[in-house]
Amino acid sequence: MRTLIERDLIRSGYRVITAADGENGLRLVKEHRPDVVLLDMLLPKIGGLEVLRSLKADQSTKKIPVVVLTGLSKGNAERLRGSGATAFFEKSDETLQSGSNNLIRLIEEVLAASACPAQ
DSSP: HHHHHHHHHHTTTOOOOOSSSSHHHHHHHHHHHHHEEEEEEEOOSHEEEEEEHHHHTTTTTTTSEEEESSOOOOOGHHHHHTTOOOOOEEEOOHHHHHOOOHHHHHHHHHHHHHSOOOO
């Protein structure tokens, strides 16, 4: 799934950096300070929830919006938001079949909202 999403994001004009596990992902976010992070919850080495909490606890990364990719039910949205997630996207077989159009729209919304100062 990571490869498919990466391909679709690149085709849409985004510069993409990927990581195969949570440990590497944390390191890359701190090195590159991306505009948005797509974070899977099921990661080797360090799980997604721990990565999310680490990003939000670090002064240098806490303002980076995080879109959580999860196969878990939408019932977990409040728990994820409480841990600092900006938005979440439920990954499924449908996502793989239809491409990443809905995810790209969500990323665009998150980026637009993060560019606007809070009122």
